[in-house]
Amino acid sequence: MVRCAEGLGVPRGSGMFRQALQAVAFLSKEKITAKVDYLKKTFSWSDAEVRVALSRAPMLLQRSKDRLQRRSEFFISEVGLEPSYIAHRLVIIDFGMVGRLRPRYYVLKFLKVNGLLDRNWDYYYIFKMREEVFVKKFICPHKEAAPHLAEDYAATCKGEVPTNFIFT
Structure with a gap:
């Protein structure tokens, strides 16, 4: 679990490390890889943007695909935000x-x-x-x-x- 959390780009001493551990606790490497790929596809994020996103909000791995898809459609298609803008301001993904x-x-x-x-x-x-x-x-x-x-x-x-x- 510790290696997986660090693999997300969350250093052991950071305040997000506990959340990263919770995010990966019950996920296999395959499920983590699949969710990372889904985030890239859904938000049109590069590898670097996914790394930034997960280092700031590792609990994205716990969000349902449906919820992520709706947020992506709203932010990118409707509002017109750039994918990198969203990756650096992830708190907005969790707003209602x-x-x-x-x-x-x-x-x-x-x-x-x-x-x-x-x-x-x-x-x-x-x-x-x-x-x-x-x-x-x-x-x-x-x-x-x-x-x-x-x-x-x-x-x-x-x-x-x-x-x-x-x-x-």
Whole structure:
């Protein structure tokens, strides 16, 4: 197990080593290799990017293929993030799609489409932001220009997609 964890690029003395041990504890070398190959294919990561990703978040090996596939489709195909961007900001992979990622992405897209954003915001910053800060920065300032925004955001957080957030 120790060799497998170190093989992921997690040094023995690092704070992530315990997580790396947990990640590989019940996986054979073949399953680890298969999951690494799946990560490369799904996120279009190079060997170096997979190594960076696993050294920062070894528990990726425990994520289901379905969950990883949905995240990849969302981040790469829908949001348009580069694979290397995702590999270096892995915390976003574990955020909830329904309650956080999709609603915030839709709000930003809505604001951009309607010319209500003053600059291009970094998605990592947006996704990582505390809920009350996000609402204060992106919902409240647009109450007059987009009176439905708060309700649409709340509905999207519940899994609904309001018509204002349907983009063609």
